[in-house]
Amino acid sequence: MLRIAVPNKGSLSEPAIELLREAGYAGRRTGRELVLHDRANSVELYFLRPRDIAVYVGSGRLDAGITGRDLLLDSGADAEEALTLGFGASTFRFAAPTGQVPDDVAGLAGRRVATSYDGLVRTWLADRGVDAPVVRLDGAVEISVALGVADVIADVVETGSTLRAAGLEVFGEPILESEAVLVRRRGEVPAGLETLVRRVQGVLVARDYVMVDYDVHVDLLDEASAVTPGLESPTVSPLRDASFVAVRSMVRRAEVNAVMDRLYEVGARAILVTTIHACRI
Numbered sequence: 683m684l685r686i687a688v689p690n691k692g693s694l695s696e697p698a699i700e701l702l703r704e705a706g707y708a709g710r711r712t713g714r715e716l717v718l719h720d721r722a723n724s725v726e727l728y729f730l731r732p733r734d735i736a737v738y739v740g741s742g743r744l745d746a747g748i749t750g751r752d753l754l755l756d757s758g759a760d761a762e763e764a765l766t767l768g769f770g771a772s773t774f775r776f777a778a779p780t781g782q783v784p785d786d787v788a789g790l791a792g793r794r795v796a797t798s799y800d801g802l803v804r805t806w807l808a809d810r811g812v813d814a815p816v817v818r819l820d821g822a823v824e825i826s827v828a829l830g831v832a833d834v835i836a837d838v839v840e841t842g843s844t845l846r847a848a849g850l851e852v853f854g855e856p857i858l859e860s861e862a863v864l865v866r867r868r869g870e871v872p873a874g875l876e877t878l879v880r881r882v883q884g885v886l887v888a889r890d891y892v893m894v895d896y897d898v899h900v901d902l903l904d905e906a907s908a909v910t911p912g913l914e915s916p917t918v919s920p921l922r923d924a925s926f927v928a929v930r931s932m933v934r935r936a937e938v939n940a941v942m943d944r945l946y947e948v949g950a951r952a953i954l955v956t957t958i959h960a961c962r963i
């Protein structure tokens with residue numbers, strides 16, 4: 683049995699559960715379930731706080747889990763990233779009241795820094811030789827400066843609207859670019875982990891790519907294939923009219939309209955785009 687940790691709450695929970703569902707694993711039946719035995723797939727899913735997931739995986743009690751890169755680094759757990767998952771993107775940044783931002787990193791010295799990610803912030807400050815007291819708070823960190831317990835904050839920024847509402851502005855380089863990641867414990871590869879990674883990768887590729895089919899005159903095949911090289915090489919099938927071929931290739935979803943425009947200019951016709959439901963690459 684592969685033991686997988688899944689966020690039970692917060693912004694990563696729903697997309698993580700949906701990703702595993704699309705990868706063929708059982709879904710949570712109620713919002714209160716803490717463990718789910720998915721015997722058909724030989725996995726056990728543990729629904730845990732995202733902040734705790736890297737700790738369980740790093741301790742070796744669980745084999746893999748979904749959490750944020752920022753939470754993984756903050757925990758200091760002995761776990762490593764196996765895959766980036768393409769959701770839960772955020773930036774971890776310093777912010778201070780508008781008009782009172784330090785000029786540079788050295789300007790942080792002696793200022794009280796409020797954060798929920800004290801491990802991450804202490805390491806960042808120590809690596810740069812900056813001596814600043816860290817105030818550990820559980821959440822709503824943006825209000826801490828107005829309430830007088832800190833001078834600056836270090837927190838997750840997604841849209842920036844919470845910062846703006848609190849009269850704060852970011853300063854300095856981002857501390858970290860984060861997103862949801864699949865983490866695994868270091869060392870020996872547990873049975874079933876490769877299957878989990880391949881399944882999840884399959885979902886991510888199916889989300890990212892579409893299938894494009896078109897007909898093109900054989901004389902234009904090289905030019906058209908250059909527009910749709912696919913992952914390895916496009917599939918080319920004969921048509922009844924031997925002067926034409928049918929071509930099939932995977933194309934990035936975000937680029938498909940530009941690709942269709944170029945194919946049409948080359949002379950391809952009957953250009954069809956279909957969704958990929960699942961794949962193994």
Ligand SMILES: Nc1ncnc2c1ncn2[C@@H]1O[C@H](COP(=O)(O)OP(=O)(O)OP(=O)(O)O)[C@@H](O)[C@H]1O
Nearest residue numbers: 691692693732750751752753770771772838840860
């Ligand atoms: N807008 C966001 N706010 C907070 N965390 C976010 C956001 N967008 C992405 N994340 C990521 O989600 C993870 C934090 O999840 P966590 O469940 O601890 O906090 P949360 O989503 O703020 O939920 P809550 O504070 O309600 O418990 C981090 O990896 C963080 O980078």
Ligand SMILES: O=P(O)(O)OC[C@H]1O[C@H](OP(=O)(O)OP(=O)(O)O)[C@H](O)[C@@H]1O
Nearest residue numbers: 821822823838839840841842843844845
């Ligand atoms: O840049 P934004 O789009 O505004 O999002 C970032 C904010 O969202 C999160 O707070 P959350 O709502 O989770 O509350 P919390 O601070 O109590 O965890 C995070 O801690 C930031 O405060």
Ligand SMILES: [Mg+2]
Nearest residue numbers: 692820821822
């Ligand atoms: Mg939060």
